Amino acid sequence: MFTAIRNIFRFTKKKESNRQINNDLSVLISDVHSHLVPGVDDGSPDMETSVALIRRLQDLGFTKLVITPHIMVDLYPNTPEILQPKFEELKAEVAKQLPPIELFLGAEYFLDTELLDLLSKPSELLTFQGIDPMNGEKMEMILFEFAFHLPPNYDLLAEIVFKMQTSGLTPVLAHCARYPYFHKDRSELKKLHKKGVILTVNAATLCGKYGALAKETALHAIENGWVRMVCSDTHSPHHIASVKELESSPILEKMIESGTLLNPGIGLS
Numbered sequence: 001m002f003t004a005i006r007n008i009f010r011f012t013k014k015k016e017s018n019r020q021i022n023n024d025l026s027v028l029i030s031d032v033h034s035h036l037v038p039g040v041d042d043g044s045p046d047m048e049t050s051v052a053l054i055r056r057l058q059d060l061g062f063t064k065l066v067i068t069p070h071i072m073v074d075l076y077p078n079t080p081e082i083l084q085p086k087f088e089e090l091k092a093e094v095a096k097q098l099p100p101i102e103l104f105l106g107a108e109y110f111l112d113t114e115l116l117d118l119l120s121k122p123s124e125l126l127t128f129q130g131i132d133p134m135n136g137e138k139m140e141m142i143l144f145e146f147a148f149h150l151p152p153n154y155d156l157l158a159e160i161v162f163k164m165q166t167s168g169l170t171p172v173l174a175h176c177a178r179y180p181y182f183h184k185d186r187s188e189l190k191k192l193h194k195k196g197v198i199l200t201v202n203a204a205t206l207c208g209k210y211g212a213l214a215k216e217t218a219l220h221a222i223e224n225g226w227v228r229m230v231c232s233d234t235h236s237p238h239h240i241a242s243v244k245e246l247e248s249s250p251i252l253e254k255m256i257e258s259g260t261l262l263n264p265g266i267g268l269s
């Protein structure tokens with residue numbers, strides 16, 4: 001399957017003509033990474049901002065959003081008990097103010113020993129469901145991230161991925177091209193893909209907002225068929241502006257054409 005995907009993306013290396021690209025973002029259906037529960041992390045600070053940001057994602061065509069607050073013991077010691085009531089408040093406010101949109105509560109788990117502890121009770125984790133449009137496989141997914149300044153402890157990573165998978169969860173790595181230590185050595189991304197970890201990229205990375213190396217790494221991972229989701233990672237309006245920029249992106253055009261994106265299958269069970 002992934003050889004076919006690679007062949008599709010090799011075309012992106014061909015010189016693009018000046019033709020106008022007009023991607024319809026509504027075909028993505030879902031955005032799967034955002035910080036829109038008000039006041040719980042470094043994302044939206046209040047309800048008014050959250051509703052305004054959700055309105056903008058809705059205007060771009062998204063009809064399902066998985067909202068993924070940080071869970072990181074030192075900085076954002078969130079738990080399902082803290083997040084769930086705030087998420088319900090958000091849902092109620094969105095239902096009052098906006099046209100129908102489906103909201104799901106996930107989380108962005110930081111990879112550390114705390115996460116290993118949390119995995120001892122997998123049913124208590126904030127996960128989200130989806131069906132792979134390529135093969136109809138049902139998945140229960142969990143989003144996780146690494147530190148930016150330091151590579152992960154690879155033994156711990158292997159243990160956590162194993163624990164996730166043996167608990168019936170599909171690991172989903174947040175913004176795989178934003179980690180500086182993967183820019184020169186992309187072999188770890190390949191290894192993660194081979195182990196069954198779903199790699200995702202942020203819209204802002206594809207737009208070059210995190211620099212040329214991050215964008216090149218994202219393209220490398222996409223061309224090799226390792227990336228299955230494009231996410232907004234919305235913290236504030238500029239992340240949504242990057243999603244809007246993808247309307248004219250040849251890379252996203254190829255990803256949509258390939259039929260490999262998981263976005264449209266998220267929220268299905």
Ligand SMILES: [Fe+2]
Pocket residue numbers: 033034035108174233
């Ligand atoms: Fe995030």
